[in-house]
Amino acid sequence: MGSDQLAELSRLLYFPTTLMLYLGASIVYLYALTTTVGRTDQRERGRLARRLGGILAVLGITAHVAHEIVRGLAQDRLPLGNMFEVTSLMALVGVSVGLIHLQFVRRRPELNGFVLLGGALVLGMGMLMYAEPGPLMPILDTWWRTFHVSLLVGGMGVFAAAFVFNALYLLRDTGELAVAAERSRAGGGSTVGAAYVGDVSDGAATAADPETAGTSSGPAGEDDELDPDEERDRAELLAYHRALRRGVPPVKLALGTFLGTSLVSWVWLTTADTWSAGLGRFLAVNLTMVAAALVARWFVPFLPATATMDGLAHRTTAFAFVLWTIGTIAGAMWAEVSWGRFWGWDPKETGAFLTWIAYAGYLHARATRGVKGRGAAWIGVAAFIVLMGTYLIANYVIVGLHSYADL
Amino acid sequence: MTESSLPPQQNPPVRRRRAAPSGPVAFVWESVLMGWRWLARMRTALYLLAALAILSIVATAVPQEPNVPSTVASWREGEAGPGVGVSRVLDAVGAYDVYGSAIFLAVLLALYISLTACLIPRIKAWIRLVRRSQPPVVRHLGAQDERTVFVTDRSPAEVRASAAELLSRRRWRVRRHDAHADDPRPDQVAAETGLWAREGGSLVFHLSFYVLLAAIVLGQLLTFEGQRGVVEGDPGFRDTAVSYWSYSPGRWFGEGDHQGWRLELERFHVDWVRDPLAPGAGQPTVFRSDVRVTPQDGEPFDAVIDSNRPLNLDGTRITQLDWGYAPRVVVEVDGEVVHDTFLTPVLTDGGFFRGAVKAPAADPDVGMDVFFYAFAPDGEDGRPVPTGAPWADAPLLVFQLFRGDLRLGATQQTINELDVEELTSQGFGALRLGQSLELEGVTVSFPELRRWVGFQVSSRPQLPYLLAGSVLLIVGLLGSLYASRRRLWVVTMEEAAAAPRTLVTVAGRAFQRPEAFEEEFADLVAELMAATDGAPADPHPTTELPTALPAAETTR
């Protein structure tokens, strides 16, 4: 096969194959989440859906890996040379590490759908930066570069997974706070409210944990008939679900997501050839993120306990922070070798430093008792905005020494 | 329980000494103390980190003079950027050189003081902890994170010995406790791990910042960096203070520190993907210099400097920085040669190279603004069509000729810039390789084309220290994020009813990452059971288990 055909094949593997598989797996997994409260036949369907989601996800990762390999063959070098390749690999690392961590380390497969959704979003963003395969500038063609870029890309992918967890944590926490506030108001006093709040967390545990949900009403569901008590419990649970969802005001969420995404996505306004094309990209990115946020809002009742997501966000951030630290130091060493200076406050170096400081802020906030929880999660979200912003700005807006935007 | 909800006592207690100021300096002393305490709070460190982040954002958004002086100059003159007024404000607050500004230095200083204020008590507490602390012996095992019971035929003492041996082998610190009359706490082996590594890792991580700072300051003093362009086949240059085009030595770098070698460029290799339809069209593929080095007192030798392989000469590093074409331009006025050298024009954004001819030997001075197009083939009408391509297949030299006063020495100008203030234009000319042209009595010819390479010569004695600081930073970070503090107790009881059986209770507590501890704990229990031929406890033990006792309380 010629390199043209290989290039074409690698593009097809990326889009639509991988993108569709990730999206499909994500939808199936998210559907499986909704079956955790319901009758036995529904739970059976949930199990099947999870299995199907797993198959789709594995196929997606396989297609993605195949894309990377074919692209590497087409251009006869590692696919780590430009924005598109870096973004694609970032999605691959984020999805693989996220799924493996959730499935096998944390045993929280119910969150897989969100990780896949995040991966699909990053993959889609990569489409905006698509570049045909080609050779590498000789200055970039070194073992140092591979080492440095792989670590930073790995770090970015894992930071992206951490962002998903932080965002879900904030959504769920907002819903729970609203329900607690509502109940304490309904109860007319804080003491009574507290009792209801305890009740709330029970509901949360049931909703969150399919195992618990399964055992508590499993035997009764055998014949698909719920007795009146169960029926009432179920109605209460559904009411609680609706209350949780209501607790996250959709308009505020959509606006907040739009504005938050704009902090980064304005870069698209400046990169396209024409103003209207730029505006189109800007709106596409923003509206996709808004849609993702609204989808996530719908799933708020099915999320695990906030502590779980908080812990996931912390551990993934810690891991990515280590990758980022080593990767940045490796970058400085490479710069010393190839440019004769180890640090020059070039836009990319500044961006890496800034991201590092932002995530150090998150880790410190987690370690300080006063700021933990929501405060830390918000710092985590802000740090991800810093990461994406510096990544895009340093590549597209300011052309520095190691910008590869023009490749 | 997640880490964030852990009580502060997981960290060694920090004792604060009380100061008792008196006399007239009391006020000052108290203020200093208050400031110190404020700086010692982690929240303050967070604010300072945020300030550092904001400053780097400014440095990303505003062009920085040390990186892109020309952009800054055009902002100052209002040709680009937000205008002259805003530019003045930016200048006043030091935004054009954030990393050299007073604000940045102040934030950095505050961070370091804050770090120091934070670390001194933590180091003291850590040393105290490591020196004195022993794993605590428990009275009751009620509310630990993990708990398991098993039975074995071995005697209690044997089981404790096995447990102690197993845990020591896994590098836990172990304390054995045998009950006696004054101390009713049950027979047990108490163990703890991660105590050194976690807090110690965090300390090493933060201390590495001092190593890095020291190395950077050392670097400011001892480093040397110079740039110099060399034309192929030229005599090159010698490593002395005066031979560099730009030269920035550290304060303690003296002229005697130069090594005095000579560097010649024998040949420079550069090539590109020339097919405009091929992927990566126009990208360079080769970028390599064959050089000849003559040490001050030694034999000359040949060497190659490649894009990622600089040349090392006794700690001095020679890197390729940039390159360009070196057209030889000869200028004659009234039959007399007033200029005959290779120019070293630099690549511009427009895809051409720009340089200057300065010939003060003529009277009045001759100056030329030179534009060099590497690939400008003739078009259909016979006129050259400049392309942006960098390969010299159809080189074209375009110039604007000036006469007048070059103002050499009167103004700051680089070799590729012409000060046209006192010059008057005599018109334009264009030359192909080998041609010459007469314009207003001045004959300009372009007989030869070579290439030049800009080399950077640097000497940085601080690098090993920076590397050491980075290694400390990474090692400390791994410790502080991945070491986890855990405690474990193995309590043995003679089972009265079914002697000789020993009832073994293993309990553990995780200070960090409890979810990971579950598996570690299960592994440990499995190993201990294997070592003592243990069997899972029967579900209805005849003896009351230690758990039945009220809430856990750990004592020293």
Ligand code: HEM
């Ligand atoms: C300069 C002022 C600084 C102060 C006063 C400070 C203070 C502290 C303190 C007190 C802790 C311990 C938290 C605990 O275990 O309870 C800590 C942890 C940590 N610090 Fe700093 N720090 C400073 C700078 C930095 C910087 C510049 C970084 C790196 C970017 C950094 C990264 C970390 C990390 C990664 C941890 C571990 C967090 C954890 O245990 O989860 N620190 N810092």
